[in-house]
Amino acid sequence: MLYSSLSVLPVLAGIASAINITASASGGNASSPLAYGLMFEDINHSGDGGIYAEMIQNRAFQGNREYASTLEPWTAIGSSVLTLQNTSIPLSSALPTSVNVRASSNGTYANSTGTIGLSNPGWWGFSVQPQKYTGSFWVLGAYTGNFTASLVGAASGTVFASVDIPSNSTSEEWTEFPFTLEPTTAAPDVNNNFTIEFESGHSLNFNLISLFPPTHNDRPNGLRPELVQAMIDLNPSFFRIPGGNNIEGDPYGYRWAWNETIGPLKDRPGRPGNWGYQNTDGLGLIEYMNWCTDLNVEPVLGVWAGLYLNNYETPVLVVPEAELQPYVDDVMNELEFLMGDTSTTYGALRASLGYPEPWKINFVEVGNEDNLGGGEPSYIAYRWPMFFNAIHAKYPDILVISSAQDLLSVGPPHTSGTDFHQYLRPDDFAVQFELFDNANRSYPILLGEYAVIQPNANGVPVDWTAAKLDYGTWVGAVGEAIYLLGMERNGDIVLGASYAPGFQNINSFQWTPDLITFSADPAETVLSCSWHQLKLLSTNRFNATVPLSVSNSGNGTSPFGPAFYVIGVNDPGEYVFKAAIYNTTAPVPFSIDFEGVDAGAVGTLTVLNAPEGNAMNVYGGEDVVVKTVKNVTAGAGGKFEFELKEYDVAVFTT
Numbered sequence: 001m002l003y004s005s006l007s008v009l010p011v012l013a014g015i016a017s018a019i020n021i022t023a024s025a026s027g028g029n030a031s032s033p034l035a036y037g038l039m040f041e042d043i044n045h046s047g048d049g050g051i052y053a054e055m056i057q058n059r060a061f062q063g064n065r066e067y068a069s070t071l072e073p074w075t076a077i078g079s080s081v082l083t084l085q086n087t088s089i090p091l092s093s094a095l096p097t098s099v100n101v102r103a104s105s106n107g108t109y110a111n112s113t114g115t116i117g118l119s120n121p122g123w124w125g126f127s128v129q130p131q132k133y134t135g136s137f138w139v140l141g142a143y144t145g146n147f148t149a150s151l152v153g154a155a156s157g158t159v160f161a162s163v164d165i166p167s168n169s170t171s172e173e174w175t176e177f178p179f180t181l182e183p184t185t186a187a188p189d190v191n192n193n194f195t196i197e198f199e200s201g202h203s204l205n206f207n208l209i210s211l212f213p214p215t216h217n218d219r220p221n222g223l224r225p226e227l228v229q230a231m232i233d234l235n236p237s238f239f240r241i242p243g244g245n246n247i248e249g250d251p252y253g254y255r256w257a258w259n260e261t262i263g264p265l266k267d268r269p270g271r272p273g274n275w276g277y278q279n280t281d282g283l284g285l286i287e288y289m290n291w292c293t294d295l296n297v298e299p300v301l302g303v304w305a306g307l308y309l310n311n312y313e314t315p316v317l318v319v320p321e322a323e324l325q326p327y328v329d330d331v332m333n334e335l336e337f338l339m340g341d342t343s344t345t346y347g348a349l350r351a352s353l354g355y356p357e358p359w360k361i362n363f364v365e366v367g368n369e370d371n372l373g374g375g376e377p378s379y380i381a382y383r384w385p386m387f388f389n390a391i392h393a394k395y396p397d398i399l400v401i402s403s404a405q406d407l408l409s410v411g412p413p414h415t416s417g418t419d420f421h422q423y424l425r426p427d428d429f430a431v432q433f434e435l436f437d438n439a440n441r442s443y444p445i446l447l448g449e450y451a452v453i454q455p456n457a458n459g460v461p462v463d464w465t466a467a468k469l470d471y472g473t474w475v476g477a478v479g480e481a482i483y484l485l486g487m488e489r490n491g492d493i494v495l496g497a498s499y500a501p502g503f504q505n506i507n508s509f510q511w512t513p514d515l516i517t518f519s520a521d522p523a524e525t526v527l528s529c530s531w532h533q534l535k536l537l538s539t540n541r542f543n544a545t546v547p548l549s550v551s552n553s554g555n556g557t558s559p560f561g562p563a564f565y566v567i568g569v570n571d572p573g574e575y576v577f578k579a580a581i582y583n584t585t586a587p588v589p590f591s592i593d594f595e596g597v598d599a600g601a602v603g604t605l606t607v608l609n610a611p612e613g614n615a616m617n618v619y620g621g622e623d624v625v626v627k628t629v630k631n632v633t634a635g636a637g638g639k640f641e642f643e644l645k646e647y648d649v650a651v652f653t654t
Helices: 047-051 225-232 285-295 325-339 345-352 376-394 426-430 474-489 529-538
Strands: 019-023 075-077 081-086 097-102 115-120 133-140 146-153 159-166 175-181 192-199 204-212 238-241 298-303 363-366 399-402 416-424 445-452 494-499 503-505 516-518 548-551 563-569 575-581 588-594 602-609 626-633 639-644 649-653
Touching: 019 563, 047 225, 047 503, 075 081, 097 115, 115 146, 133 146, 146 175, 159 175, 192 204, 225 285, 225 516, 238 285, 238 494, 285 298, 285 325, 298 325, 325 345, 325 376, 363 376, 363 445, 376 399, 416 426, 426 445, 426 474, 445 474, 474 494, 474 529, 474 563, 474 575, 474 649, 529 602, 529 649, 563 588, 575 588, 602 639, 626 639, 639 649
Parallel strands: 019 588, 238 298, 298 363, 363 399, 399 416, 416 445, 445 494, 503 516
Antiparallel strands: 019 548, 075 115, 081 097, 097 204, 115 192, 133 175, 133 204, 146 159, 146 192, 563 575, 575 649, 588 639, 602 626, 602 649
């Protein structure tokens, strides 16, 4: 949903004398413990080919009615011939298709000599470092020689690591072969291949060919450490998963189904995602929960609500009321899987997968933007009530969040919340600083997706037919900051906010701008302007806002603009002042008197800015965000005095 204003912020002249602020020690709004969080959906190859650390692209030849199984990007080595086959003995019912490797297509392979095999370029490259890589593959066919698994320079032919793996495979059943590779030197770039070779004269089938680098917290089937660290550095408190359109599926009915994303990888069929590529579902429900554990965040669990996006055409496809109950039951089974004790059916299933201790779910979101494409009438009429009533009856402590894109939940007050998404221009966010001041206090609000996606255009709203920004600008980050400060002023009803999308693989993406851009090379990760702004705001939290007395704001109709700010407090005397400066021609001076803080006290002022408003952090470029930190000493009367300039985002702590 697009919320926008045609208001154009006036450019204000400089303020001749300081904005005088007196901050009380108590009496404001309690802050939300969530406040700043993250969301994730597999868009822009953010999961497969992204933070999910699997390095092999198309490891299991997964396919379906929408995306047929393919050999891409596998290539044959030497005289090898690669053929997709559905053998009479599949690896599993979930992964029936494998690749057959033989020496030639003329029937003489049994008499050939030398080696044959197959090669994979990874997700647009392999980062080869002196570290341990853990892999495995499955084979069907009689073979008693050795397999050789290697990491090889694609252009140079340099072998960075290689291991021989003795085979005892048979033609009666599939055999798994685990291995490790340990390069002693780093490759000069990511233009490398993973190869498997074996003696010619055999015809063998391969499936589920996997290779992982070291993962965050050394979790099996885990995540790329540097991308997880970029999330940790933002100090998030919640994680909306699996958020976004990718939960919903297309007209073939391939919704995100939790029970098809758990268990051994060979039992996960994958699905066509909503963003134009196959999802392996190696990153599944348990991996999401482990991810939340590693981030130390509260999961906001998204569940499918009976709507298929129909390839983004109108109308969307919705499940009729008479056919919806099995899907409601499926959500209840998912919650039992996550939270039930081991005496329950699905709690026992969780325990059988190695997780006897349950997780705790306090927030469930029903659907994602279920107002789109004509989906709202059925959502209000029966889809939301059926899911809400079932969840609330069994789990009354769970806050159930609607996704109909309104500031007022479609559910009953005090027991449900709403998720509000906005993609706007910088000015549009700036004018929403006071949006939540007069919001209905009966319904918690989650700002589950937001971002500046287009530059200012003299009051014209976002044009969804026009190009979006390639990367987030600094002025966009400032506009977003003003919106977030408005959120913090209203932490009693606004649960928190999460930028979207979170990740972008620079080699294949469907949406810009994004919070974090990456490639196969961990050294090339780009942290956007919005990332830097979020880090500053999120790592400087407070427990409650405090009332302010303001004079000489420079704006005749409001104490805000061009300076937008909020003050909060933690322990007595520990204040946090956050501000963003927007649309002014000269520096803005401040004089702030914090109750209980005396002359001589020292505070810390941290300021972010960039060389110009349209500056961006681009792939392959330098970081444009400039951070300055200085101490400020309180003068007479305990007043702290400093000034901020256009497009400063600042935090001052006592």
